[in-house]
Amino acid sequence: MQLIGLTGGIASGKSTVARRLAERGAVAVDADQIAREVVEPGTPALAEIAQTFGDGVLNADGSLNRAALGAIVFSDESSRLRLNAITHPAVLRRSTERFEEARRANPDAVIVYDVPLLVETANAYPFDLIVVAHADAETRIRRLVELRGMAADEATRRIRSQASDEERLAVADVVIDTDGSLEHTLEQADALWERLTTA
Ligand SMILES: CC(C)(COP(=O)(O)OP(=O)(O)OC[C@H]1O[C@@H](n2cnc3c(N)ncnc32)[C@H](O)[C@@H]1O)[C@@H](O)C(=O)NCCC(=O)NCCS
Numbered sequence: 001m002q003l004i005g006l007t008g009g010i011a012s013g014k015s016t017v018a019r020r021l022a023e024r025g026a027v028a029v030d031a032d033q034i035a036r037e038v039v040e041p042g043t044p045a046l047a048e049i050a051q052t053f054g055d056g057v058l059n060a061d062g063s064l065n066r067a068a069l070g071a072i073v074f075s076d077e078s079s080r081l082r083l084n085a086i087t088h089p090a091v092l093r094r095s096t097e098r099f100e101e102a103r104r105a106n107p108d109a110v111i112v113y114d115v116p117l118l119v120e121t122a123n124a125y126p127f128d129l130i131v132v133a134h135a136d137a138e139t140r141i142r143r144l145v146e147l148r149g150m151a152a153d154e155a156t157r158r159i160r161s162q163a164s165d166e167e168r169l170a171v172a173d174v175v176i177d178t179d180g181s182l183e184h185t186l187e188q189a190d191a192l193w194e195r196l197t198t199a
């Protein structure tokens with residue numbers, strides 16, 4: 001098994017790279033998706049979030065109101081760290097289970113773990129290789145505004161709450177330049193796959 005940590009700032013194109021690698025045969029594990037699973041109604045993490053941030057972060061049906069919680073944590077660093085302290089242990093546990101399942105199914109599996117906060121959590125995982133998808137903050141803000149309808153100031157706040165480009169590049173074994181065309185990104189993902197699968 002090879003465990004590849006794939007990170008990058010918000011809207012850098014991590015999921016695009018992960019999807020391409022999955023098409024070529026990798027097992028993709030997505031930390032954002034797991035972070036959603038661990039706060040589903042009935043989970044201990046959701047109960048702790050409601051206790052910490054109040055019932056205002058819940059929808060009428062008891063599910064997490066992501067916009068309400070996002071508004072709190074991306075404008076107040078201590079709240080964001082409190083949320084991380086609640087969710088990250090559960091994300092770590094479930095992610096590790098997914099890696100283990102993939103290894104049991106195929107001992108030669110190449111697992112691509114798409115994780116936005118890798119710089120903050122890298123030491124928790126035994127990565128064989130760290131890949132950083134890198135695009136300028138300006139490009140990422142434009143994508144968030146144009147493709148996801150996010151307000152520019154919200155996009156800037158999220159970027160500020162994450163590790164800097166320098167911090168991410170400092171831990172990278174491989175950098176994928178995601179600032180250019182989509183084809184250029186996909187070509188680099190294909191080259192990475194060749195490297196991973198030709199010993
Ligand atoms: C605050 C929440 C409810 C906002 O939900 P929303 O649907 O608006 O965003 P979503 O979860 O799709 O995340 C989108 C992007 O925001 C960034 N982001 C999310 N959480 C964080 C965080 N705690 N710190 C910095 N950036 C973050 C990431 O780049 C992520 O890809 C949600 O992001 C959350 O529960 N975050 C805590 C869990 C976490 O750290 N997830 C990141 C991967 S482990």
Ligand SMILES: Nc1ncnc2c1ncn2[C@@H]1O[C@H](COP(=O)(O)OP(=O)(O)OP(=O)(O)O)[C@@H](O)[C@H]1O
Nearest residue numbers: 010011012013014015016143178179180181182185
């Ligand atoms: N050169 C490029 N490389 C990657 N994505 C690109 C490129 N040009 C445009 N895009 C677009 O930018 C967006 C990047 O989104 P993607 O979900 O891949 O990023 P992400 O890093 O996973 O985001 P998040 O941190 O929010 O999960 C997609 O809509 C993609 O089509």
